[in-house]
Amino acid sequence: AQSVSQHNHHVILSEAASLELGCNYSYGGTVNLFWYVQYPGQHLQLLLKYFSGDPLVKGIKGFEAEFIKSKFSFNLRKPSVQWSDTAEYFCAGREGNTPLVFGKGTRLSVIA
């Protein structure tokens, strides 16, 4: 079955530290990949998405992700996190017109 896995359950970083959250997928064909963020008490918001073309995707709020087909990975990165980045981050994937499948999420806590 198609699946998306996130390596880290909870990440704690100090402000200004660099961030990398792992995401792997198991799709065999053409895959669409997404990163969503959920701030406390809110709904999911799209950070960035990959459909085709440049494997380095830039999103909102300084986030970026790199699609590495050979590694089945789509890791999320940010050079310098802020306290306001504290949230839960979800990787999701889809193949064709199938429903979005989500990873289990990574909770990011940024401390001063």
Place this chain on the structure above:
Amino acid sequence: NAGVTQTPKFQVLKTGQSMTLQCAQDMNHEYMSWYRQDPGMGLRLIHYSVGAGITDQGEVPNGYNVSRSTTEDFPLRLLSAAPSQTSVYFCASQDPSFTEAFFGQGTRLTVV
């Protein structure tokens, strides 16, 4: 433009009661879906619909019914609530080219 609207935002049910979670979108999207979010489990697909009159099961459909009589509405029915259905429920719709999923604000359901 309201996007995806879910009601109610909060609900407490007694075991065995039934209820309907409402979801409406005003973007004329054909594709809609229901997810439940549980700690450490990410978002799991309950049911989805690719258009009026067409629905299909997701990963965790047991105990839930859906129907899609109009493009705008996609209600989720709990037939006989159980404590295991305590969760946060999100409705989503996707644009025709499937480039993004838009989420409602969520319904926090507690079954006692």
